Amino acid sequence: MSLYEKIVSKQAIVGVIGMGYVGLPLAVEKARAGFRVIGFDIQQKRVEMINNGVNYIGDVNDQELKELVNAGRLRATTNFDELRDCDIISICVPTPLDRFKQPDLSYIINSANEIKKRLRKGQLVVLESTTYPGTTEEVVYPILSETGLVVGKDFYLAFSPERVDPGNPRYKTRNTPKVVGGMTPECTRHAVALYENVLEAGVYPVSSPRAAELTKILENTFRLVNIALVQEMTKVANKMNINIWEVIDAAATKPFGYMPFYPGPGIGGHCIPIDPFYLVYKAKEYDLHMMLVEVAGEISDSMPYYVVERLADLLNERKKCLNGTNILILGVAYKGNIDDMRESPALKVIEILERKKANVYYYDPFIPEFEHNGKHYKRIELSQETLQKMDCAVITSGHTIGIDYEFIAKYVPFVFDTKNVTKGKYSNVYLL
Numbered sequence: 001m002s003l004y005e006k007i008v009s010k011q012a013i014v015g016v017i018g019m020g021y022v023g024l025p026l027a028v029e030k031a032r033a034g035f036r037v038i039g040f041d042i043q044q045k046r047v048e049m050i051n052n053g054v055n056y057i058g059d060v061n062d063q064e065l066k067e068l069v070n071a072g073r074l075r076a077t078t079n080f081d082e083l084r085d086c087d088i089i090s091i092c093v094p095t096p097l098d099r100f101k102q103p104d105l106s107y108i109i110n111s112a113n114e115i116k117k118r119l120r121k122g123q124l125v126v127l128e129s130t131t132y133p134g135t136t137e138e139v140v141y142p143i144l145s146e147t148g149l150v151v152g153k154d155f156y157l158a159f160s161p162e163r164v165d166p167g168n169p170r171y172k173t174r175n176t177p178k179v180v181g182g183m184t185p186e187c188t189r190h191a192v193a194l195y196e197n198v199l200e201a202g203v204y205p206v207s208s209p210r211a212a213e214l215t216k217i218l219e220n221t222f223r224l225v226n227i228a229l230v231q232e233m234t235k236v237a238n239k240m241n242i243n244i245w246e247v248i249d250a251a252a253t254k255p256f257g258y259m260p261f262y263p264g265p266g267i268g269g270h271c272i273p274i275d276p277f278y279l280v281y282k283a284k285e286y287d288l289h290m291m292l293v294e295v296a297g298e299i300s301d302s303m304p305y306y307v308v309e310r311l312a313d314l315l316n317e318r319k320k321c322l323n324g325t326n327i328l329i330l331g332v333a334y335k336g337n338i339d340d341m342r343e344s345p346a347l348k349v350i351e352i353l354e355r356k357k358a359n360v361y362y363y364d365p366f367i368p369e370f371e372h373n374g375k376h377y378k379r380i381e382l383s384q385e386t387l388q389k390m391d392c393a394v395i396t397s398g399h400t401i402g403i404d405y406e407f408i409a410k411y412v413p414f415v416f417d418t419k420n421v422t423k424g425k426y427s428n429v430y431l432l
Contacts, residue, residue: 003122003156006087007193010034015086017111019046019076021270021340022128022162023092024057025173028065031074032174033198038086039076050076058338059166059173083118088194091115091127091140092162094270101277101297103132105139112143119147124156124190127209130216130271132278135159136209141183152184158191159209161216166269167338177201181212220275221293226261227272228296231303234263234432238310245420245431263432265396265418266303266345268334273300273343304348307432308356311394311416314430318413320391323357328380328390328412331397332364336419339366346396347372361390365402387411395419 006012012035016027019041031037041047049056053066068074083089093107108129115125125144127136136159141151149155160180165171178195180203182188188205195203206212230248237244244263252260267273277297280290312322334344341347346362351373353360361380369378380386382404387393390412395405398419409415409426418432 003087003124004190004193007124007190007197010197012087012194013038013085015040015083015089016092017041017089017114018092018094018107018129019043019050020092020094021057021059021166022164023090024050025059025164026090026092026128026162027074028060028068029173030198031068032064034073035088035198036072037074038082039074040078040080040083041076042078044078047076047078050074058340059164059168080114081118083115084120087122088124088126089115091125091129093129095129095131095274095278096270097274097277101280103278103281105131105135108135108139109143112140116143116147119144119149119155121149121154124158124187124194126157126191126194127159128162130161130220130275130278131213132282133210133213133217134282135213136181137183152182152186156182156184156187156190157209158182158187159212160191160195161212163216163219166340167335174199175201178203179206179212179215180204181206181209183209214279217275217279220271221279223261224267224272224276224300225292225296226259227263227267228299230261231263231299235306238432243424243431262420263418264303264345264398265307265349265432267300268342268344268346269340270342273297304345304352307349307394307396307416307418308352310432311353311392312356314414314416315392322353324359325391326359326361326389327353328387328393328408329360329362330364330393330395330403330408331399331419332362332367332370332377333397333399336398336421337366337401341367341370344397349394349396350377363403364397365399382408384411392416395421 014030014035014037016023017040019039027037027039053069055062055065091111093111096104098104127140151157158180163176180191182191192203192205234244248260251258276293280293283290332346350360363379363382388411393408393412393415395417398421405422414428416430422429
């Protein structure tokens with residue numbers, strides 16, 4: 001039976017490397033669609049949790065994961081030799097930036113080398129990790145080609161960018177359209193067949209892996225630039241004593257030519273603060289400088305400092321300084337109603353406040369404790385007694401679940417809301 005026949009009949013065995021925010025939801029969807037799925041991860045704890053039917057990713061349904069594991073449709077392992085048994089291998093590993101905002105492809109390279117050791121005829125490899133245009137052809141393909149197998153004939157290679165939005169109640173992996181670009185037409189055909197048999201959304205083939213890679217970069221660069229624009233508008237609006245949130249809502253009534261973006265203490269998550277800088281890095285190879293992208297990044301990086309500056313002004317009006325002040329941070333997740341702290345701007349706000357000798361406390365209903373820069377943080381309890389010891393509270397995550405803002409506003413002198421979750425309901429709340 002050919003690989004294509006295995007895919008359309010769902011007899012193909014699927015391997016997913018990386019059981020994180022992208023890999024586990026994808027593995028669940030493939031198993032749910034009827035494929036037998038093996039998840040690969042270097043973290044033994046993750047493997048054990050999956051094999052025990054225990055979920056650790058917010059966008060995965062706990063009961064569904066348990067049922068798939070119990071039915072034998074999904075299991076996990078740290079043994080990469082089992083890649084030989086897989087007909088399809090998806091790479092869903094992290095692609096971070098280093099402190100100089102240079103791409104770190106080590107996880108992709110390591111995964112490609114693990115696959116190379118076990119690559120055989122009749123396998124499909126799909127890279128899903130977000131990266132710069134050219135990675136599939138210039139990094140992954142050369143490694144796999146060392147086996148002597150011919151791409152498009154002996155094995156198939158494609159890129160299909162992940163489109164995960166943690167906490168989005170409407171769009172999950174299952175119903176989000178998929179873009180696919182293969183090394184050859186046959187590679188594309190096999191990858192398209194896979195996702196057409198997994199997803200309940202459309203699958204859109206493009207001409208090459210690099211076109212698919214640039215698609216993902218464009219999506220997140222679009223968001224970075226527009227968020228940076230509204231962050232700049234926020235600073236102007238504040239100086240002019242205009243409520244930027246009111247302005248955004250008013251502009252959003254226009255049915256064409258406008259899409260609302262919102263300010264905040266910065267940009268978090270694995271996509272928007274990182275993906276555009278993969279393009280900045282790659283563009284330099286062609287003697288191009290993505291000035292708009294770089295400036296947008298600088299604007300977003302400045303927002304935690306702006307938040308602290310505004311907070312200092314509010315305290316100054318009450319004859320208080322940051323040094324020695326008790327400040328309650330409300331939310332350390334990078335967005336509302338999730339437990340994902342990756343690149344969270346709240347962490348930078350905490351760093352700056354602590355450098356200025358403020359006493360920082362935090363509460364997040366989704367994150368009971370965390371480590372950052374070698375320091376352990378544990379959330380406080382939101383009691384009347386505790387709140388009355390605070391000089392102010394700062395809302396840095398848009399949580400609408402698990403926090404009683406009315407109760408907090410009642411007992412702290414004032415609240416600085418950088419996410420507009422209070423909607424101006426309380427007299428002692430100041431908006432960004």
